[in-house]
Amino acid sequence: MFDTAIAGSLPKPAWLAETEKLWPQWKSQGAELQQAKADATLLWIKAQEDAGLDVIGDGEQARQHFVHGFVEQVEGIDFEHKVTMGIRNNRYDAQVPQVVAPLKLKGRVHAFEAQLARKHTKKKLKFTLPGPMTIVDTVADRFYGDKVKMAMAFAELLNQEALALQADGVDIIQFDEPAFNVYMQDAADWGVAALEVAARGLTCTTAVHICYGYGIKANVDWKQTLGEEWRQYEQVFPALAKSSIQQVSLECFHSHVPPELMQLLDGKDVMVGVIDVASDVIETPEQVADTIGLALKYVPKHKLIACTNCGLAPMSREVAMAKLEALAQGAALARQRYGA
Numbered sequence: 001m002f003d004t005a006i007a008g009s010l011p012k013p014a015w016l017a018e019t020e021k022l023w024p025q026w027k028s029q030g031a032e033l034q035q036a037k038a039d040a041t042l043l044w045i046k047a048q049e050d051a052g053l054d055v056i057g058d059g060e061q062a063r064q065h066f067v068h069g070f071v072e073q074v075e076g077i078d079f080e081h082k083v084t085m086g087i088r089n090n091r092y093d094a095q096v097p098q099v100v101a102p103l104k105l106k107g108r109v110h111a112f113e114a115q116l117a118r119k120h121t122k123k124k125l126k127f128t129l130p131g132p133m134t135i136v137d138t139v140a141d142r143f144y145g146d147k148v149k150m151a152m153a154f155a156e157l158l159n160q161e162a163l164a165l166q167a168d169g170v171d172i173i174q175f176d177e178p179a180f181n182v183y184m185q186d187a188a189d190w191g192v193a194a195l196e197v198a199a200r201g202l203t204c205t206t207a208v209h210i211c212y213g214y215g216i217k218a219n220v221d222w223k224q225t226l227g228e229e230w231r232q233y234e235q236v237f238p239a240l241a242k243s244s245i246q247q248v249s250l251e252c253f254h255s256h257v258p259p260e261l262m263q264l265l266d267g268k269d270v271m272v273g274v275i276d277v278a279s280d281v282i283e284t285p286e287q288v289a290d291t292i293g294l295a296l297k298y299v300p301k302h303k304l305i306a307c308t309n310c311g312l313a314p315m316s317r318e319v320a321m322a323k324l325e326a327l328a329q330g331a332a333l334a335r336q337r338y339g340a
């Protein structure tokens with residue numbers, strides 16, 4: 001009951017990359033960089049296990065950014081000539097690569113870190129991939145001329161990599177779709193369908209993470225404009241409830257999401273965000289257990305997973321570590337409180 005997991009990313013150590021940045025520059029190259037990525041992955045596996053988490057991730061130490069880490073391994077994309085594009089409905093500008101030809105995987109994308117992680121933890125291993133709709137929103141299209149067509153093309157590539165990750169021994173494959181909270185109608189119309197293409201044929205557990213973004217200023221400012229009640233999930237959850245995706249990760253603690261929206265996910269495992277990633281204040285175990293208690297009004301006990309609201313990548317290592325411990329301690333307290 002109340003398994004604990006992170007959404008996905010963790011801070012990169014200063015010897016691996018620039019710290020507290022969303023698109024950090026690597027500190028080395030070639031074989032040295034590969035070794036540094038491996039070392040950082042092992043360090044975070046150990047830290048998650050020491051904190052007492054039940055589901056372990058690679059902390060996304062081997063990718064610069066959660067979308068571009070995948071896109072870098074795709075043929076048909078010009079990574080040399082990035083352009084500035086407003087992303088997430090122009091919430092902020094990003095330097096994005098351009099799609100210039102039919103899309104095809106160059107080979108395996110995440111074999112190195114997935115196999116490494118599998119070798120070094122006996123716990124459940126979760127691996128994250130960007131969702132098709134979020135990828136489409138983070139690249140410039142100079143070829144397809146149609147969002148849905150391009151999303152389906154990316155979904156096929158994601159499916160190829162997801163099946164290979166499953167063969168590597170990954171237990172849970174999670175697709176990250178923050179774009180679902182920005183283009184709600186599109187998400188319901190074709191985003192969920194694209195996700196199901198990406199997850200086609202998987203027999204491991206499948207998950208989707210939908211959030212209000214990392215704790216960066218552009219997102220914090222955006223959230224200020226969303227009003228008293230954040231009802232974005234209301235438009236997307238019914239489509240997800242009907243889908244084959246088994247777990248859904250959502251923001252809860254310190255968000256303005258009405259908790260009763262979790263009811264719309266009937267039948268799914270719900271990864272409830274009990275850790276705020278936009279604040280350096282460490283949650284107390286009591287606060288974490290309280291959030292779990294709130295979610296229990298709408299989610300059955302055996303369906304509730306305690307999670308972070310989003311990735312912890314732009315935070316300091318110390319804060320992230322303390323938050324992992326708060327997550328595990330809070331879930332343990334909730335088991336005592338609500339376990340009977």
Ligand code: ZN
Binds near residue numbers: 210213214309310311
């Ligand atoms: Zn997120």
